[in-house]
Amino acid sequence: MMRKSVLPWLVPIFILIVWQLFSSSHVLSEGLFPSPLSVLKALWELITNGALALHLQISLARALSGLLIGGLIGFVLGIINGWSALSFRLLDTTIQMIRNIPHFALLPLVIVWLGIGEAPKVFLVALGVMFPVYINTLHGIRNVNREHIEMGKMYGLRGFQLFKQIYFPSALPSIFVGFRYALGVMWLTLIVSETIATSNGIGYLAMNARQFMQTDVIIVSILVYALLGKAADIIAHIGERYALKWHPNYQKQG
Template sequence: MSRRHARSAAADALLPWVLPAIVLIVWQWTASMELVSAKLFPTPLMIAQAGWKLFASGKLGHHMGISLQRALLGLLIGGGLGFALGIANAASKTAYRLFDTTIQMIRNVPHLALVPLVIIWIGIGETSKVFLVALGVLFPIYVNTYHGVRNVGSELLEMGSVYGLRPRELFFHILLPGALPSIFVGLRYALGVMWLTLIVAETIATNEGIGYLAMNAREFMQADIIILSIILYALFGKLADLLAKALERRLLRWNAAYRA
């Protein structure tokens, strides 16, 4: 029985990677037929070789580290602000009336359309890139945090008050746990926005980051490095989503819907 369970678990773990593997095989075969120039449509093996050369030289690790730093800093700033505003506006009618209309107006402006203005205001340094990422992740986390807190049943809060819980205890034992499923939905959506924003932000004049690799490779018609950069963004996005799901399962073990 345990062996059958182990085989089933292994199959479940491998199943999501079947389609990407098929795509790679078809891609390798199609590119190997040389229907298109290898310089324009390199094979996965050529891309892997280019990636290995960059990694061995230390350049790939450096640029990946810079991109991760920008992404995480923007997520911490924008996500923290969105979380705080969501809690405040859900808990206080005065805060909601004061801030929500302005937040919703700004939310409906595509933040990537602000790139020219951000360059004029902030410049082309690291601050502008982090600012764009923070702005992108703020709104998904704000909306879902607000929604999650507002949807915690009032009867639970009344029950907590009857048992003598103080406001701080009501927040940490009832409001926050009840809002976590919605907050994690916002976080996972924000992670996707984070990488999308970073791709655009790293096209602003820079000499570091994965986006720089792609822009520099474009100048020299290095399609393999351009595709490598795109794949790295995709892998980072998948890894971030896996970490968010693992954290979600850990913090929501008490919820039957999140048990294995």
């Protein structure tokens, strides 16, 4: 068990050791690529002066707000379009067209519509999160085993009961895949959204550090994003294992 816990961290630890060795031997410029110890010192300063906690709190609020809004919209649309052939034909093409528009292309329009406050940042995160949840929910609902559906109908299940007992449990593994993918997109979109004129957030911390050539602070910001993404994925994985403990494939993994 301990070996399984340590194994995923061997490569990151190896990279840190090599990085420190190259920095100590001056192969890497300290100004352009500071050593891990310098980055750690910058991290400690940001923690002790309270700056990291402040910016982290604001970024988390933006990310979670966008995740809740976008995830809920994607989930509902995925269920409706998966359940109804008419809704699928009516809405799916439009959703797919919007999905393929890059976020950077939307930035000028979003700023014109919503200004430069919190609204455009949450909007972009919600938009980015919506599509992975939608696609995987749609896939899960449309690929439910037809034999299970017919068996449910034989037992008198109709409407919401059929969805609750057959469709939703069968689609749940696919929905969780979409949710976990959406968590990664959430942080990527947050980085884009925090390039909009702002005075707080982890993205602002990195952009402000760039102006003063504080590469150690920039790397701290990148590492914070990476750790947040990893933490979110671990939480989602635990929730997935718990919600799907009845599923044979997840019992085998356990």
